[in-house]
Amino acid sequence: MLFNSPVFLIFTALFFAGWPLAKRQEQFRYFYIVVFSFVFYGWWDWRFLFLIIGSGLIDYAAGLAMVRFDSRRKLLLALSLLGNIGSLMVFKYSGFFAENLTWLFAQAGVQIALRESIPEFVLILPVGISFYTFQSMSYSIDVYKRQLEPTANILQFFAFLAFFPQLVAGPIVRAADLLPQLKLVPRADEATRWEGTKLIVHGFAKKVFIADNLAFYVTGAFNDPVHSPSSWYWWVIMTAFAFQIYCDFSGYSDIARGLAKWAGYDFLVNFRHPYVATSLRDFWSRWHISLSTWFRDYVYIPLGGSRGSRLRSESNMWTTMLVSGFWHGAAWNFLIWGGLHALGMSIERFSRWPQRLMALPGGRHLASLVLLLEVWVTWVFFRATSLEQALRIVASMFSFHGGPQMAVDQLGGVKLLNIGIIIIIAALREYWFFLRLDERRFLPRPLDGPVQVAALAAIVVVCVFFRGPGSQFIYFQF
Amino acid sequence: MLDRTFQTLGLALLGVVAFAQIKPSSPEPIENVRARETAFYIDKAHQRSQFDGVIIGDSRALRGVSTEALADELPNLRIYNFAFNSAGLGDLLYREGEKLLDPASSAQFVVLAPTTLTFQPWKRANEMFHEYRNKARDQVWLYQNLPTLAEHLQPLSPSIYIRRAYDIRPAKLLEQDFRPDGWIATRQMPVDDPSELAKHREYLAGNVIDPVLVQEMMSQTRAWTARGIRVFAFAPPADRTRLAMEDSVLGFDWQGFRESFVAAGGRWLEVSASDLKTYDGSHLDADSARRMSRILAREIAKAW
Numbered sequence: 001m002l003f004n005s006p007v008f009l010i011f012t013a014l015f016f017a018g019w020p021l022a023k024r025q026e027q028f029r030y031f032y033i034v035v036f037s038f039v040f041y042g043w044w045d046w047r048f049l050f051l052i053i054g055s056g057l058i059d060y061a062a063g064l065a066m067v068r069f070d071s072r073r074k075l076l077l078a079l080s081l082l083g084n085i086g087s088l089m090v091f092k093y094s095g096f097f098a099e100n101l102t103w104l105f106a107q108a109g110v111q112i113a114l115r116e117s118i119p120e121f122v123l124i125l126p127v128g129i130s131f132y133t134f135q136s137m138s139y140s141i142d143v144y145k146r147q148l149e150p151t152a153n154i155l156q157f158f159a160f161l162a163f164f165p166q167l168v169a170g171p172i173v174r175a176a177d178l179l180p181q182l183k184l185v186p187r188a189d190e191a192t193r194w195e196g197t198k199l200i201v202h203g204f205a206k207k208v209f210i211a212d213n214l215a216f217y218v219t220g221a222f223n224d225p226v227h228s229p230s231s232w233y234w235w236v237i238m239t240a241f242a243f244q245i246y247c248d249f250s251g252y253s254d255i256a257r258g259l260a261k262w263a264g265y266d267f268l269v270n271f272r273h274p275y276v277a278t279s280l281r282d283f284w285s286r287w288h289i290s291l292s293t294w295f296r297d298y299v300y301i302p303l304g305g306s307r308g309s310r311l312r313s314e315s316n317m318w319t320t321m322l323v324s325g326f327w328h329g330a331a332w333n334f335l336i337w338g339g340l341h342a343l344g345m346s347i348e349r350f351s352r353w354p355q356r357l358m359a360l361p362g363g364r365h366l367a368s369l370v371l372l373l374e375v376w377v378t379w380v381f382f383r384a385t386s387l388e389q390a391l392r393i394v395a396s397m398f399s400f401h402g403g404p405q406m407a408v409d410q411l412g413g414v415k416l417l418n419i420g421i422i423i424i425i426a427a428l429r430e431y432w433f434f435l436r437l438d439e440r441r442f443l444p445r446p447l448d449g450p451v452q453v454a455a456l457a458a459i460v461v462v463c464v465f466f467r468g469p470g471s472q473f474i475y476f477q478f
Numbered sequence: 479m480l481d482r483t484f485q486t487l488g489l490a491l492l493g494v495v496a497f498a499q500i501k502p503s504s505p506e507p508i509e510n511v512r513a514r515e516t517a518f519y520i521d522k523a524h525q526r527s528q529f530d531g532v533i534i535g536d537s538r539a540l541r542g543v544s545t546e547a548l549a550d551e552l553p554n555l556r557i558y559n560f561a562f563n564s565a566g567l568g569d570l571l572y573r574e575g576e577k578l579l580d581p582a583s584s585a586q587f588v589v590l591a592p593t594t595l596t597f598q599p600w601k602r603a604n605e606m607f608h609e610y611r612n613k614a615r616d617q618v619w620l621y622q623n624l625p626t627l628a629e630h631l632q633p634l635s636p637s638i639y640i641r642r643a644y645d646i647r648p649a650k651l652l653e654q655d656f657r658p659d660g661w662i663a664t665r666q667m668p669v670d671d672p673s674e675l676a677k678h679r680e681y682l683a684g685n686v687i688d689p690v691l692v693q694e695m696m697s698q699t700r701a702w703t704a705r706g707i708r709v710f711a712f713a714p715p716a717d718r719t720r721l722a723m724e725d726s727v728l729g730f731d732w733q734g735f736r737e738s739f740v741a742a743g744g745r746w747l748e749v750s751a752s753d754l755k756t757y758d759g760s761h762l763d764a765d766s767a768r769r770m771s772r773i774l775a776r777e778i779a780k781a782w
Contacts, residue, residue, distance in 0.1 A: 007615070201486070418635055465497055
């Protein structure tokens with residue numbers, strides 16, 4: 001079920017209509033969340049509910065068994081990880097490995113078609129599999145590390161794992177954050193609900209006004225590329241994509257956080273204006289925070305983190321970034337995307353260019369600009385449909401071929417006007433925070449409330465009438 | 479005092495109703511019919527009615543075959559235009575097209591409209607069909623059952639006010655009339671410059687014909703013929719220079735193709751008229767589409 005679909009409006013209305021009653025009694029509260037969350041997920045394809053239930057049961061049982069059979073903790077953790085990583089390998093990566101093994105065999109002169117032997121059902125990527133398996137894994141690991149008391153209540157466990165606002169595209173919520181919240185009777189006063197409403201409306205605006213409108217042009221450019229494009233053409237398209245993916249994903253996170261607030265729960269902030277970052281390290285502390293901290297806590301630090309030699313620390317960072325790239329998609333493009341970010345961070349660490357640049361007058365803006373150039377180029381690998389296409393686009397971006405007028409001709413005046421309007425709005429939104437204008441009060445207090453209500457209502461009207469062609473959230477495919 | 483969330487929702491609802499009354503029309507006609515366009519393709523990809531005959535092809539058939547004109551000439555037959563933009567002739571469209579044939583009809587027939595472009599390998603994906611077939615269920619329901627509401631809520635282009643204020647109009651105006659029988663009556667003003675052919679040549683460079691798709695058409699023709707379904711085919715007319723260029727770039731042997739089709743049991747129809755006009759070298763304008771469809775209907779009647 002998509003957040004930006006009419007059926008979700010009905011679903012949400014039903015959930016929140018019953019919630020004030022359902023939340024009072026602990027067991028019924030869990031039951032209510034689980035039933036609604038399973039309907040939410042099953043609406044896409046009910047057959048894949050078994051995967052969430054299966055992967056959840058493994059971790060639920062492993063968590064309890066770790067307490068009971070203390071000497072077998074390691075084995076139980078291994079079983080839990082095997083279950084989660086196994087389901088990812090089967091449903092997300094089997095096609096990738098089959099294709100690459102087939103290619104390798106072909107190089108050795110052996111002709112086999114491994115992909116064709118994989119059942120079609122297995123090649124369907126279950127929506128949100130990377131999110132809920134990571135959430136489930138973090139539970140087992142935290143129990144193993146004795147940082148979390150496992151829950152014996154299976155309904156509470158599944159309410160944590162499958163809570164519908166964040167089930168398919170994050171934020172990846174840790175059990176240590178959500179399980180205690182679920183146990184208490186949630187309270188959402190008017191101010192909390194109002195915070196939730198603001199998040200939801202702004203999230204929808206990011207998704208349907210900014211991301212969906214830009215997606216229309218970006219998809220067109222990637223699916224039907226113009227012949228001999230001007231360098232400017234791809235810089236415009238990649239700027240559009242950069243705002244598309246950011247607003248698509250952070251829009252989803254905002255809606256998820258807003259819905260959670262309505263229900264009386266609190267999810268951590270997942271995006272903190274990443275395009276005002278001044279280095280890649282800074283970028284990753286602002287982009288998809290729940291995932292980057294997951295990788296930090298469960299991959300980078302267990303590998304040794306920044307302890308040990310400089311080489312060891314670099315190698316740990318590279319491993320983490322490559323795994324993170326592969327988490328995003330089963331294709332070489334994503335591995336290269338992760339690798340390029342790792343390369344950029346290594347260069348940052350050795351050259352300390354962000355610090356040097358920031359020491360100059362206006363250096364903060366300059367550092368931010370350099371960071372944006374890096375991120376824009378790496379997004380090419382993230383978005384391209386093949387490695388060959390990505391390399392062609394990057395070559396075109398740096399070919400300095402043609403001038404701005406050529407790009408205008410190739411994009412078309414009206415198209416460029418639409419892209420320009422949306423990018424300017426999205427960029428101003430970012431720089432509003434960059435200039436810390438969000439912390440300033442522009443209106444006297446008595447006017448502030450009604451103006452906020454009117455502004456939010458106006459944003460809803462904009463979302464309805466200036467929405468782009470509806471499309472899935474990008475991160476659903478991960 | 480009312481919760482601010484409900485105040486916002488109430489005010490937003492009023493705003494939506496009010497804005498629907500005053501929203502501006504676009505200087506570009508195609509933007510004013512987006513909701514109708516979506517409803518048209520959803521209806522086509524989810525078509526449940528049944529017919530005696532279906533037309534299967536790409537945009538040249540979609541815009542070139544007026545089923546209304548066919549029906550004028552063949553009044554006892556119910557015919558549906560099941561063509562899509564950038565369609566590839568392959569198993570998917572054959573299977574889906576056949577589902578539209580009324581099993582109770584004693585006059586089941588299929589009209590295939592092959593072009594060299596329908597046999598390009600990447601066309602097999604039939605992306606447009608999938609796009610509309612895979613729309614969310616609630617969206618399909620909305621467009622099928624509440625089309626007026628969908629039209630009221632039709633989105634506007636973000637630049638609409640700027641374009642109206644500065645009278646920015648596109649160089650070409652495309653008018654589309656979406657007909658319930660699957661045809662799009664299309665006009666464009668002004669028509670394309672012939673020099674645009676060079677762009678088309680660039681676009682086609684490096685493309686090939688997929689022999690498997692050609693073979694699929696022959697085997698499907700044999701299968702349909704064996705089941706008593708009449709199979710006709712014709713090459714949809716377009717600008718002659720453009721057609722010659724497509725044939726030479728893609729290296730398509732029409733003579734051999736026609737012979738294989740007839741050998742498979744199909745009936746080849748020659749549809750030509752010197753005064754047919756296209757608006758972009760590739761697609762017939764609405765008037766020519768009507769004229770061509772009458773000729774096509776007469777050819778079907780002759781070959782029946």
